[in-house]
Amino acid sequence: MENLNVQPKRKEKIGKNKKAKLRILKTRGSTNASSASNLIDVHIVGMGGKGFPKAVMINTTFTRYLFNCGEGVQRFLLVDKLKIAKIEHLFLTSKDWSSIGGLIGLLLSLEETGVPKITLHGPPNVEGISSMCKHLGQSDGTQLEKRALTEECFEDNNFKFQYVPFFCEDERTDEAESASKKPRLDSLPVEVSVAYICTPKPSERKIDILKCKELDIRPGPSFNLLKTGESVTLEDGRVINSEDILKPLVPSPSFINCPHSGFLTPLINNEGLKKYQNTDENTPVEMTVDLIIHLTPEHILKLPEYQQWMNSFGANVKHMIFEDTFSNAMHDDGSKIQSHLNLLHPELFPLLPALTTPTSTLPDMTTNIIRGENNLKYHYKPYTQLSRELITQPNLEDFQSEITRNPEITEAIDNFKQEVAKLKSEIPKDDRVYPEIVFLGTGASTSSKYRNFSGILLRLDDSKSIMLDCGEATISQLYDHYGEKTDSILRTLNGVFISHMHADHHLTFCQGTSLAVFAKGLSGIIQARLDAFGKEKKDITSLVVAAPLSMKRWIDYIDSRIYPVSAAIKLFPLQRLKPEDKLNIEKLLQLDDVSGHFFFSKNVTD
Template identity: 30%
Template sequence: MVTGSYLRKIAAVALFRSTKSLRSLSSRSRYSSSYSEEITEKVYEDLNRRIDKFRKELNKYARASFRSRSAASSLSNLRATLTDMKEKQRKHEAANSIALIPSIVTLEVLSNGTTHLRPSLIIRTPQKVYLFNCPEGTTRFLPSLRVKSLNVCDIFATRGTWDHIGGISSVLLSKEQGAQLTRLHGPVDIKHFLECIRPFTDSDFVLAKYPAPVEERPLDIGSYQDAALTVHYLPLSGLRGAAVNEAHRMDLNRPVKPIQGVDIAYLVELSSPPRRVDPTKLIELRIPSGPLIGRLKNGESVTLEDGRLIKPEDILFSEIAEEQPNTLIVECVDFEAVDSIKNNSLLQKFIVGTEKMNFVVHFTANEVLNSNEYTAWMNSFGPQCLHIILNGSGPVLPHIESIYRNHALLSHLSPNLFPPLLGSQFNGVIGQDDECEKHEGNLIYARPLQRFALRGSLNTEDPITIAVKGADIESRINQSESTRKAIDDFKNECNSTECSNDMPRISFLGTSSAVPSKYRNVSGYLLQLSESSSVMVDCGEGSYGQLRVLFGVERCLEILLSLKAIFITHAHQDHMNGLYTMILRRHEAFLAKGVEYRPLVLVCNFNVLNPLRTYSRCFCDLEPLVNVVNISNRSPAFRNRGDRRNHLRRGDDSRLSGIMDIVKLMPRSLFDRAEWGLTDILAVQVHHTRMANGFV
């Protein structure tokens, strides 16, 4: 008798073989060929033959048999899998159809790294958006380019550090349910880290899932290809990060090395554009209007009713539209990486002049960028290549209109409560197509939003702009006499109120938005206790960017030096995803000032520590930079999870542990009441999620 377990094994083997065959097919060619179609049909025929064979065997046995029903269920699952495979194959072929080769492709600057956001850019087609580097706050700034997270299906990271991948989680969470697959290109273990922090979304008692499936495409895959373009992965270094010894790890006065030693540059080559149909040739060849023309445009040959075979080249213009199809995106952190990129075989055709390199985007820091060796390599691409610098040293300008317009209005009402932001000195309009000053002929430091045409002409009818004008605010205020009077009365009252001293002072780095948004940021509060002491409560995504823009570069550096501790209330992402940047920037501030490093005290529960440890093992070891005060084990033992949930929901606090004195747990080598300006620190359990606390 054929058992259900036996049939399930056969089904699993058939599924494995068919999936393996389809994977090999998808890697053979960008477009479907007669060879791949023939092999695909053989796979489907084999699966159908097996299904038919097992169906006949099942018919020999009683339908009421348990084994028969189990086997029938297995075959039903196999049929469903076969249908799903066919649908995926159809979508793969459709996605790589010649009809989807875009006629317009642009390179656009999301951030030049001078204000909130680390450097980032997109390549845009009418169908898709390709994001290169996804730092903290990316979700908040994508709308400034009229881009939705839903349309970002490919994210390329040049390095495996938080500055390059910190915004991926928010991008995924901002997608709608059932969104298309998101591919993560470059460093490994990003997906592993995302799974680690996935349960800690703003969801109290269930494990939240990302709306879109995620696929990781590491360096060894070599390249990515679709209908629009091909992206080659170019390794930049050897295993620099893999051999970090324990002595270096514990030396807190040296820069932190990334765990992953191989950085990646990306060579983007656009697919050859489809040639346009010549109407005169259609008339000459007497080709009727209708679906035949569409098939010819898609690259298919057609046979007319009179028997003539018409090929696509018979009806197309001979010339190809002007385009600049080749772009290199690179970040060299040291001269070992420079040697790697200089000697890469894929770039030699551009260096010797066989093909033209049109754009090189440099995320490279000035220490390497301005060296003679790097400059010589840049010049090897010739004078026609435009070098775009995105390394945080460009013009300091607003990157998003909503933040600066709202803050300018509030600052007009109360400049003491809302001091000017970094970049707010600009008064005017920033446009996508503004001319940038060129340095040494073919080198520019790009502005935010700036775009460059890789193919086709730029649409100038509805350009994206950032308008920050003081005159606009005055005009809005002066529209109403009553508004003008109310504002004057408010200012007079503020001026008559005396403040006894400037400290302590609290700054809101966010207003508890669940995700970074156009107008609001997530949770983060800076408490300045004195000029030499400050602490933070919560550190959501983008907190460092908010701090930098609020206080300016130099003052931000001083605050980081004075930052003694960060208290995390609970482990939701909107309360802790800015922690990694804050730890690293604080460490860099100590190195920049030549001050001996003192670890940051991190007060949190173990749900915050798990992602920190995972990040430290996969990307960049931050654990030696913090001294952890774990407040996880103060809650009483609940009989079971359901009992705990019911008590929290109905507000019954009779079983809560009450208050915990944090001072007793503070490391004596770091905590000093007089130096910190704190006499008592209390943690109070609150009704929100597992081990959530308020701090007093």
């Protein structure tokens, strides 16, 4: 177990969050009670899809447990009004960027909220990414505790979480060596994915009144004995066991991620998961899994071997899956305001692609499939039930009707359009389409319901474009704006300019570079760009990156601790640009005159 501070403590900042921390500590103190929570539900925070994260939250009365933290997760939490102050544990299934891409942003938000401590569970070295925070902002620090996989499990008042690691097949040692020498899970620089078996702690079991009526058992002193697990003999001579009238124990959910095909065989052969297979109604509840949540990419889900493995868990086990082709992950608030602004000026504010739930591309696998959707809930306590009441589907016609049915607003819009048309007629006609500027995000220190982190797409012509800043979840904004045309846009992207090293300006870019070498189905700018080139079977050129010098430190960290990235980019530190560098950039970006472009005309600070 290791304790780290997300950032060094700063005396001048200590007072800012003091009240918030005291309030959170008081609430968390309630979790020290010996009894388990009477409320448990599994909440889908992010359903995945192109450019969007897959993330799941377990909610209890006082504590929340977040599984995976890809890019944009904190914005989903904000929009869905899921208070992050209750998050005490982050469970990561892998060190892929799809699992950790939103970690720094969430940690900074947790600090700003006043959360004093977060416990991190997952593969080795993922906690080191927090050391990058000290150059990204200012905070008085949140304690980050990392639990090692060698501890095998973690327990609190609500759950026992069993760690089930499995290694990429290409990374494993020789079978003979593996049998004689146990891998050091806390230090090996290997690809490892971690499954989690979450066993709820039994709270005081309730008596099932319906069962009592069926057995003609009347309330009385015998109830207390039965609740403690003892057997009682009734006046008519019948012996009643506690299991005859108590409500059943809550079964376990589990979380599994098979990032790519190299993990498939190790996952199928994993002994820690085999013991939960081939169960039936006679299997003890502590040896059963009720729900398996597959955070696995869709192309792995489609493999016959994976489907056969899913079926091996028995007919009573439910499987929740996430399909990468789904596209209804957009935030309602963002699509609503875009549709309203479209009424003012359709050219400046084009309608976003229609949000529909496409037909599933996955074949029928089992009858117990649950398809993950944003805000889908699976209740465990106090009852077991699947709930869709929080799921919404943005409807652009409904959004615009909120405006058009108001005659005063409609009249004002018509007057505005007439004024715009008059002014436009006075301007000399110009048929040029480019350059085109698309504001993907205008947020500063954080995202909000209506604004994403900083990100501007500058389209120079139909074959060249540059990204000006690239904050977290910029790729989501691209998919929101362009829909099926996103691939063609990404193929034009040949440069990224990072203005300064705050988290809102570069985190998504780092996601992209960490994926450019391996292309394992991870979300992000570079992965999506890589896929876009692959579909056309074209050679992929390195991405030109003009950024402050301190960007190299971040790239070096990702390169050595997460994935190799340096070969995927051409990095040009802005403070050290030489005349020959500008000529090189001009060639790589296919620009006629780089020195005349504005992003080299201003001073740059680290």
